[in-house]
Amino acid sequence: xxxxxxxxxxxxxxxxxxxxxxxxxxxxxxxxxxxxxxxxxxxxxxxxxxxxxxxxxxxxxxxxxxxxxxxxxxxxxxxxxxxxxxxxxxxxxxxxxxxxxxxxxxxxxxxxxxxxxxxxxxxxxxxxxxxxxxxxxxxxxxxxxxxxxxxxxxxxxxxxxxxxxxxxxxxxxxxxxxxxxxxxxxxxxxxxxxxxxxxxxxxxxxxxxxxxxxxxxxxxxxxxxxxxxxxxxxxxxxxxxxxxxxxxxxxxxxxxxxxxxxxxxxxxxxxxxxxxxxxxxxxxxxxxxxxxxxxxxxxxxxxxxxxxxxxxxxxxxxxxxxxxxxxxxxxxxxxxxxxxxxxxxxxxxxxxxxxxxxxxxxxxxxxxxxxxxxxxxxxxxxxxxxxxxxxxxxxxxxxxxxxxxxxxxxxxxxxxxxxxxxxxxxxxxxxxxxxxxxxxxxxxxxxxxxxxxxxxxxx
Numbered sequence: 348x349x350x351x352x353x354x355x356x357x358x359x360x361x362x363x364x365x366x367x368x369x370x371x372x373x374x375x376x377x378x379x380x381x382x383x384x385x386x387x388x389x390x391x392x393x394x395x396x397x398x399x400x401x402x403x404x405x406x407x408x409x410x411x412x413x414x415x416x417x418x419x420x421x422x423x424x425x426x427x428x429x430x431x432x433x434x435x436x437x438x439x440x441x442x443x444x445x446x447x448x449x450x451x452x453x454x455x456x457x458x459x460x461x462x463x464x465x466x467x468x469x470x471x472x473x474x475x476x477x478x479x480x481x482x483x484x485x486x487x488x489x490x491x492x493x494x495x496x497x498x499x500x501x502x503x504x505x506x507x508x509x510x511x512x513x514x515x516x517x518x519x520x521x522x523x524x525x526x527x528x529x530x531x532x533x534x535x536x537x538x539x540x541x542x543x544x545x546x547x548x549x550x551x552x553x554x555x556x557x558x559x560x561x562x563x564x565x566x567x568x569x570x571x572x573x574x575x576x577x578x579x580x581x582x583x584x585x586x587x588x589x590x591x592x593x594x595x596x597x598x599x600x601x602x603x604x605x606x607x608x609x610x611x612x613x614x615x616x617x618x619x620x621x622x623x624x625x626x627x628x629x630x631x632x633x634x635x636x637x638x639x640x641x642x643x644x645x646x647x648x649x650x651x652x653x654x655x656x657x658x659x660x661x662x663x664x665x666x667x668x669x670x671x672x673x674x675x676x677x678x679x680x681x682x683x684x685x686x687x688x689x690x691x692x693x694x695x696x697x698x699x700x701x702x703x704x705x706x707x708x709x710x711x712x713x714x715x716x717x718x719x720x721x722x723x724x725x726x727x728x729x730x731x732x733x734x735x736x737x738x739x740x741x742x743x744x745x746x747x748x749x750x751x752x753x754x755x756x757x758x759x760x761x762x763x764x765x766x767x768x769x770x771x772x773x774x775x776x777x778x779x780x781x782x783x784x785x786x787x788x789x790x791x792x793x794x795x796x797x798x799x800x801x802x803x804x805x806x
Contacts, residue, residue, distance in 0.1 A: 417480025
């Protein structure tokens with residue numbers, strides 16, 4: 348293992364989160380309408396380590412925390428001739444070896460290097476970009492560290508666990524000039540692109556509401572969600588580094604079911620509504636041309652929270668400054684498949700989902716192309732867009748700014764549902780108006796030595 352580098356530290360992460368929370372933010376958040384829309388040529392400052400990607404034959408990639416979903420991403424990445432995958436970091440020995448074996452078989456060599464500590468991989472100057480597919484709780488911290496290390500990144504969703512972590516990640520990506528793509532692959536799926544195009548083109552008339560499917564039973568908030576399984580003897584850190592696996596989460600005794608995947612029902616490891624909202628709210632905000640802001644009002648209806656999550660039929664109605672509604676709901680969909688969206692205007696409506704089917708109001712039937720009803724995984728196209736943006740130094744569709752605003756809107760809606768009351772949000776001040784309890788829920792506690800207050804003041 349390479350000698351550990353001290354540059355990429357937990358202290359730096361703590362300071363970054365604290366600054367993004369309003370203590371001393373170095374860069375302003377883009378206002379609504381200030382940044383161009385998806386796919387526009389918006390140059391960003393390139394990392395100091397690479398002046399011109401066009402002169403590099405292949406982009407050198409490393410991976411952090413590649414399990415089931417991450418391996419699917421890796422297959423797509425390895426299929427692109429512009430990429431050379433050179434290293435994997437994971438706190439689990441079996442995961443490290445699985446990725447190395449897969450990559451070495453692909454290239455016919457034994458060159459993929461393994462690291463137990465992601466800090467060692469981040470310290471490598473020869474790695475241009477990262478594929479990050481850790482569990483939810485690590486996405487924010489790992490993305491911030493990667494940005495500080497000057498690495499472009501494709502990172503799985505949900506990207507953060509709280510409102511303030513969302514801002515921290517976007518602020519760091521902007522500050523260090525990083526090309527960032529969230530794994531919101533539906534932004535490159537034809538049926539969703541078509542539906543968004545109808546809304547943005549005016550074919551639906553004046554837009555009234557954008558609907559986002561948020562499924563059911565996602566996220567836990569009471570004592571049931573904070574319980575833990577019986578303690579078991581901790582393995583050798585070389586096999587599973589339990590302390591690093593937990594990361595910023597509150598400490599709990601080791602049980603093999605956690606690192607093997609049985610963790611979704613625990614609040615400490617799960618981003619709640621963002622399980623699906625990271626996709627569907629992203630598409631809704633894109634359709635409403637509200638990707639660089641959030642709704643200002645959140646009104647929950649129905650449902651209740653208990654140990655296994657948000658249950659029963661529920662609706663969370665949100666409102667933007669222009670009056671357009673964002674409606675999060677887990678019911679009354681047309682059977683278009685998972686992660687459905689519906690957009691409604693004064694002149695018609697459109698609904699689609701993962702099935703690839705598209706339904707529209709009768710007056711718009713002639714606009715629906717023959718290319719529909721086809722279910723497919725758009726991850727390959729989403730990754731290809733990311734690779735193109737690395738070379739052009741432009742922002743991809745699921746860039747850090749739009750991802751942050753998607754996540755803040757989703758977290759705010761989830762907080763309103765948990766408190767079961769109407770909340771008013773101020774996007775400029777990054778806080779709820781007149782509700783201290785809700786404002787305390789903008790962040791989650793970090794375990795030592797990640798606790799941001801202590802780290803920020805000890806710099």
